[in-house]
Amino acid sequence: MITGINPYLITNGNGAEAVAFYKEILGAEVLALMTFAESPEQPETPMTEEEKSMIMHAHLKVGSADIMLSDSPAGMPCTSGDNTAIAVHTDSAEHAEHLYSHLKSGGHELMKIQKTFFSSMYGVVTDRFGVTWHVAAPETE
Structure with a gap:
């Protein structure tokens, strides 16, 4: 059973900026925000300090809608907004x-x-x- 469908935005390392922007412009409420450094399971490959500060997962509430957001981890190319x-x-x-x-x-x-x-x-x-x-x-x- 499907319980919901949400857009999930993938950003190129500027996820924190995107969250702040959507909070200001859309009045989004930030329900969850976790960086890669805060993950209970660290990847096997070492991360730079910059990668550690990137957004692993954000959950925004805009009106009655939910939007999820994450930075693209190293080695996973991202082209924002292609087909969505x-x-x-x-x-x-x-x-x-x-x-x-x-x-x-x-x-x-x-x-x-x-x-x-x-x-x-x-x-x-x-x-x-x-x-x-x-x-x-x-x-x-």
């Missing part, structure tokens, strides 16, 4: 525009935020961590 996008729904066009502008900071715009036939404000942006976001407000306000 996250849809975020806001309660107003103003909040959608605000959120979109912050997610766009350091990232790039894929679809300018605008009124569409299905949303009072909708846009697509890739943030500075390579994660693509579909930002949408209600159809009508």
Whole structure:
């Protein structure tokens, strides 16, 4: 039985920065945060101090949704955001525009935020961590 599906974001060593960013911009609540150094089972290959400080697992709560996040461990290549996008729904066009502008900071715009036939404000942006976001407000306000 499936009890839930959550997006799991993999970052390239900047997971702590991503957690702080999503906490500030999305109002995410950090439910869990563990570095590789805090793991009860250490890998057989030695880690650098930098690798030890990387995020092994983070659990963020955004509204009623859960997002998981981890840095890519050494030797495991990571291409952030390749085939995954996250849809975020806001309660107003103003909040959608605000959120979109912050997610766009350091990232790039894929679809300018605008009124569409299905949303009072909708846009697509890739943030500075390579994660693509579909930002949408209600159809009508």
